[in-house]
Amino acid sequence: MTATTTVREEGIKDAIRARLHQAGQRFTPEREALVDILLDAHKAVTPQELYEAAKTRARVGLTTAYRILETLTSIGYCQVILLDGELRYSICRPTHHHHLVCTECKRVDEFAACTLDGASVGGFTPTSHRVEIFGICEDCQGAI
Ligand SMILES: [Zn+2]
Ligand SMILES: [Zn+2]
Ligand SMILES: [Zn+2]
DSSP: OOOOSSSSSSSSHHHHHHHHTTTTOOOOOOHHHHHHHHHHHHHOOOHHHHHHHHTTSSSHHHHHHHHHHHHHHHHEEEEEEEEETEEEEEOOOOOOEEEEETTOOOEEEEEEEOOOOTOOOOTTOOOOOOOOOOOHHHHHHHHH
16 A cells, blocks of 8 residues: 555654644653553554553553653644454544554555545535545464
């Protein structure tokens, strides 16, 4: 898939720091450690998984893990994905994109090409949309 990108290489941490600052919040070392884990993970995680992954690297509680995910979501750098009845969080750039979600490893790729802009039905005026395409990623297909 050539149209996918990852969020890692695009200075996303600086952008998050700036947005948090605007919102009157600090990018503490604990928060930064959690964001690093989210970026490295390259997949949608539950707060519990984030907390488990953070334990070895930083002194972070489960509440802090929940809070950073909520904060990132509120500033537009995280999206909630419902997968197998579980809410998972994927770190994201705030620009419009769709998601390709692997149901095996929970990997999330961004798919920027959008053909839905301006789609409308009858008198309905669309203002936004979200697209999540579920499937099996290349790596997991290789493992089957
Ligand atoms: Zn995304
Ligand atoms: Zn996969
Ligand atoms: Zn779209």
